[in-house]
Amino acid sequence: MRPPRTVVTGLGVLSSVGVGLDAFWSAVQAGTVGTGPITRFDASELRASQAGELGPLDDGAAFERQPPGRFQRATRLAVTAARAAAQDAGLDVSAVADRAGVVMGVVVANRPGLESAYSRLYEHGAGEQRLATHEVALVSEAPAIELGCRGPVMVLPTACAAGNSAIGFASDMIAAGRADVMFAGGADELSPAMFMMFAQFDSFSQDVVRPFDAQREGLILSEGSAVLVLEAEHHARARGARIYAVVGGHGNFADAHDMTHPHPDGLGARLSMQAALADADLRPCDVDYVSAHGTGTPANDAIEAKAIRDVFGAHTDVLPVSSIKSMLGHSQGAASAIESVACCLAIRDGLVPPTMNIRELDTQCPIDPVAGQVRRHRVDVALNNAFGFGGNVSCVVFARP
């Protein structure tokens, strides 16, 4: 018997270009750049000036069963996106509670709040450095409690591949019959420690993110979250749900090369893209859009472009490849979850998001980056790439239902 297909029936997103599905998608279509001067903390002593921030968080309505003040920001972002996704799916979880789960991808999750606690300890020699609210598991437990999910509840902290890892895990849970509904996505908040690290690595762009540009300088960190409601197809059809896309397949191969540098031949990227396509029973020429990892760092973009060409061959010439990180910045564990939302909407609307801020395409990046303007283009199959520190790679294929 074939395992059930996994379909996407609900989307929730909080991003630096817009909070809420419609705000997000119209900003992406308009090419809105959401990165700007850092305001959430004092970055004066760091060699970083830009971030993608959400602004004040209005999440009171998302919390019905727990006081939001009990949680760190990453958990609150997760709950808000999960609530929005459930509403978008029109799903009453209570009817399937034991068969519904949550899986979230994160990088730092609830740890940034520890920094001020430990600053106080260092400066005053005392203080309450409790770990309970910084527990990473809360990023999945708090949404599960809000929505009433009693199935598999998991966090996959697989660096910047985490959002896609979570979608892959959720799809596996459904295919294996371990769940009928999974809320899958990612959430992360801004962390001064990560700003310090990337600044010291000289990885930041000082103005905007320019993926695939000849003069690109680097990335800009951002915060955000996104959750996709994934359902077994029979479950979604039985309740007459609107279906955005099918999760066709996913691939996960590690670079096994270096903690910070991608494999020079894009090994993990190539193998993961190929595995995701094979899992979806599709050929490279079936793909209509690639949502690139596209961080804007010199190393990532050139190697990703090479890996794409290795996988797609001549089809690369007619394949739109774009990075919405040019607008949002890099929202860490949330990034590939947000990009998955963009893939689903690209399939729905026949629109490919642009890569903004490109002045001159890098000849080392021989791809079509959809520079500067959204493109009308039928998308039946979209491939979403996500790569992380430590060589974590996860690629997911979405297809028209």
Add this chain to the structure above:
Amino acid sequence: MRSLRQAVVTGLGAVSPFGLGAAPLWSAVRQGRPRFDAYAPSSDDLPPLPPLLGARIEPFNAREILGRKGLRAVNYESRLLLAALLEASRAAGIDNEDYPPTRRGVFMGTRRAGLDDYVRFHVERLVWGPERVSPTRGPNTGFNAPASHAAIRYDLQGPNLTFSSRGCSSIDSIGHAADWIALGRVDLMYAGGIDCLSYPVARDRSLDAPANEPPRPYDRRRQSAVPSEGAAVLVLEDEQIARVREVEVLARVETWSTAFDPEDPARALSRCLQGVEADAVVASACGDRRHDASEACAIAQTLGEIPVCAVQGCTGDWEGASGALQLLVATHALVHQVLPPTVGFEEQDPDLPELSLRATPTSMPLRRVVATSVTPSGRASALTLVRD
């Protein structure tokens, strides 16, 4: 129906307060010889902590075990994991010729990986200023660092994931690794868990009334869990390949399930144990009042009068690595046909159902052993190993 591909356990590795290797760990657990001591993790530039009862890993020469090269940027907990993984690989007789790099992967469970490095990274900034903090240590602040270092050092180009679900983390990493082998995505998986008793953990514990005696799983007088640390790794591989390699199959992964019930954690574990057949339980009870109560109720309700061993009475609380510890012990129990004692249990809690616990190692026929895990937050997982 058994699927064509099955994940079997062919090697074990560990670093524990009992020393380097799975053997000293099993020996201590089998004999019920704990090693708790008063100890204070320290951190440069942060106030000293009062001594805390716990079980800690003795310093070891990582270069001697792992080789001299390429260790500088590998943090402490990742070194522990690498040592456990290397032992497991050797125990399974893995010759890299047997498995191409893309067919080998690693899934790790952890609750705290990177926490100590994250805090140190931040404090160094306060001490030295950001310009003088080495960024190469930044990636060690991530949860995924141990699994990533393992992939890099041992050329594991296959799947690589890190799981975090509190005490269930490494039952989940091992269960999911078995799923991936059954699906044919990979042939060989190093699956397990890692967590350390670091300064931030000890500081958090010191702000409560920390335990002043070793843990008493399920006991009427139990107070709280006693912190500990460890790394444990199981080699899982496709059964057919293991048979061709003529390596001893220690056990086979039969079932894995996980559930959540914030109102009644016992109910979540009962759901995981529905339909499970087993001859014994290697349980997660750690001496915490609520944790142990949930687990005892679920086991009694679903499995009845089954022999139970709560291994963390001897080892202390391994947090995210607990499940890997339990499954390592379960594998040894199957191989040696011995269920270890539950150290620290003396007096039945009248509020809990009576469990079949032993004060001494007990020989008994064991074909199936289930490892259980439950957390007061409502998580539960269970994984059954069978020895054919």
